[in-house]
Amino acid sequence: MLPAYATIGIWAPILLTVARCAQGLSAGGEYAGAAAYVIEHAPDDRRARYGSAMPAATFGSFAAAATITWILTELFGQQGMQDWAWRVPFLIAAPLGLVAFFIRQKLDETPEFQKAQAERDSAEAEQPSIRSVVRREWRAMAVLAGYISITGLSFYMFSTYMTTFLQQVVGMSSDTVLLSNVLALVFATALAPVIGIICDGVGRRPIMYASALLLGGLAIPAYLLAQNGTLVTALSSQILLALGAVSANVVTAVLLSEAFATTSRYTASAITYNVAYAIFGGTAPYVATYLVDRTGSAISPAVYLTVICALGLIAIRLMPETSGRPLAEQLTMTGDIPVVAADETTDDSAPHH
Template sequence: MTTSDPTSHETPTPTSQVSVKTLRQVTFAGFAGTVVEWFDFAVYGFMATIIATVFFPDSNGAVALLQTFAIFAVAFALRPLGGAFFGMLGDRIGRKNILITTVLLMSGSTAAIGLLPSYEQIGIWAAILLTLARCLQGLSAGGEYAGAVTYVIEHSPPHQRARWGAAMPTATFTAFAAAALLSFVLTTSIGDAAMHEWGWRVPFLIAAPLGLIAFWIRRKLGESPMFQDAEEDDTTEHAPLRSTIKTQARPMMILGGYISLTALSFYIFSTYMTTFLREVVQLDAVPVLASNVIALTMAACTAPLAGRICDRFGRRKTMFASAIMLGAAAIPGYIIASTGSFGTALLGQLMIMFGAVTANVVTAVLLTEVFPTRVRYTASGITYNLSYAIFGGTAPYIATWLIDVTGNPISPAIYLTIVAAGAFIATTMMPETAGRQLGAGLDDEPITSAIPVLPTYSKVKPSKPKPVKVKTLV
C-alpha cells in the first residue's frame, strides 16, 4: 500500500517497477561512478598548497594559494554549462549514456593534470593547461551528480527515495575521504620534498584506471524506467531548454536557495578545512589529513542514516534541521578547530559534518522530486551546478580572501552562518515532496503550481503507479 504520508513506517518494495536486485545494481553503478568522479575532483583541493608552489612559484604564499583556488573556482563556473548541456542530452537520449560519458571525461582530464609539466619547465603555459584541464573536469562534474541521483531515484520506490538516493552523497563523502587518505599516506610515506617533486601527481594519475572500472560497471546497466516510459510517449518533448527555464524558474530558484547551503557547507567542511588548518592554524600536515580522513569517513557512514531519517520525517523538516545545525555549529566548530591540536581539529570538523551530511542527503532526493521527468535532468543539473558554482566553487577562495582582508580566522564560519539563514528562509517556500508520485510526460502538472505562498500543504491520495518496462541487463 502506498501513502503520501512521509512519516509512514511502511517499507514498500520496488517490485511494481524494478526488482530489488536491479535497484541494488543501479545504485552500485551510480555509487561507483560518483566515487570516481568526485575522487578526481577532490584531489585538486587536497593538493592545493602543493599545486600553488608547482604552478605559481613566483607568487608569495597567500597570492599563490588564491591563484590556485581561482582555478579551482573556474571548474565550477563551467559546471552549470555542463549541467545544461549533459542534462538536455540526458533527457533526450537517456541517463545511462550520459553517465558513461561524464565518467570518462572526468577521468581523462584528471589524469592529464598529473602529466602536466611544471611552471619551471614551460612557464605560464603550465597554468593555462591546468586551467583547461579543470574546465573539462567542471563540464564533466556538471553532468554527473544530478544525472546519477536522477538515475537511481527514478528506479526507487516512493517512500524509500532518500534511502536509496543517499548512496550518492555517501559516494561523494567516500570519494573525498579516499582522496584525503591517499594524500595522507603519500605525505607520511614519502615526505614533503618528494610530494612537491613528484608525489602530488600520483592521485591524479590513478584516475585513469578508476575511470575504466566505472565505465565497465555503468555500461552493463539498462535505462531508467521513467525515462523509458517518457520515451514511449510520442507526445513527449524532451528537455527544451527555454521551456525548462520558463516553466521551472520558480522551483529552480527556491531549490537553488537551499542548495547554496549544501554547496558551501560541503566545501567549507571537506576541502577548505584542510587549508585552514594548515595555513591559518599552522597545524602539521599529518594531523590535518588524519582528522580530515576520519571526519569524511564518518560523514560517509552517516549519510545512509540521514537518508532513512529524511524518508521518515519528510523533506522540509530535514531541510530546516540542516540549516539550524549548520547555523548553530559553524562558528563554534571553527573556533574549536583553530586551537591547534589533532583532537580539536577533528571535533571542529565533526560539529559541521552532521549538518553538511543532512543537507547533501536531502538535496539529492529533492533534485528528482521537484521536477517532472521530461525536464528533470536539465532542470536539476542547472539548479544544482549553478548553486555549486556560486557558493561551492568559490568557497575556498572567498574563505581565504575573507581571512586575508579581515584578519579574522573565523570569518569563513560567519559566512556559512549567513548562508544557513538564507537557506532556512528558502525552505519556508518549499512544499513537502516526500512520497509524491514522480511525473512522466508533457501532460503532468508543472511543479510550479505545487508551490503555494504559505507553507501549508494538504495530503492527496496518489494514483496507482503505471507499470513500466525495464530493460534486462546485458
C-alpha cells in the same frame, strides 16, 4: 602527465587548471543525472535512503583521496608532494574513470524515464529544449537553488576549506590535518545512509530545516574549537560541520529528482545544482580566505556560512513537502507559492511541472 614548469613555463599551471576544471565540470554534470537514475529506481517510501548513496559515495571518495594524499605525504614528505607525488592520485583515478565509463554504457534507462519517453512519442511531442525547461521550471529551480547554496557552501567548507584553515590559519602540520580530515570524511560517509533513513521517516522539510539550523548554529563554535590546534579539536570541529553538511547533501540528492517532472528532470536539476554549487560552493575556499585576510578574524568564514544558512531558510519555507509521493505526481510550484503538501492528492490529468 603534463610537463613541468621548467619545461613549458606558464603553460604548465594553465593546462593543469584547464584539465582540472574540465574534470570538475564533467563530474558536476554527472551528479544530477546519477542522482535521478538512482532515485527513479527507488520505492516511493525509500527514495532518500537510495539517494543517500550519492553523498555517501562522494564523501567516501574524498576520504579515499585524503587517505592516499596522507600516505604519500608520509612517504615522500611535503617537498616530494610538491615536486612530483601530487601526480599519483590523478594517475590512480584514471582507470577508475574507464571503469565508470564501461559501467554506464551497460545501463538501461529507468522505468520512469522509459514510461515518460513512450508517452511523449505517442503524443509526437518534441524533446523539451533547455529554454522551455527553464521557462516552465524557473520558480522551482530558483527555490531549490536557494537551498543548494547551503549544500554547496557547507560541503566545501567542511571537506575542502577546513584543511586549508587548519594549516594556514591555525598552523597545524599537514599530516595531522590530513589524518583528521580522513577520519571526519569516514564519519560523513557512514552518517549519510542514517540521514537517508531519517529523511524517509520524517520528510524532506524537517531535514532541510535541521541542516540549516545545525550549520548556522555550529559553524562558529566549530571554527573556534578548531583554533586549539590539536588532532582531537580538529576532528571534533569537522564532525560538527559534518552533521549539517551531510544532512544538506542527502536531502538535496533526493530533491533534485522530486522537484521536477521526469521529462525535464535531468536538465532542470543539473542546471540548478551546478549553477548554485558554482556560485556558493566553488567560490567558498576563495571567499573564506578573502574574509580572513580582509577582516583579520579567523572565524569570518563561519559567519559567512551562518548568514547563507539564514537566507536559505527562506527557500526552505517555499519548498513543499515531496516525500512519499510518486515521482510522476510531483508538483513543486504554481504561481509564487508552493501548492503541494504531503497529504494532498494530485489529478493525473493535470500537467506535471
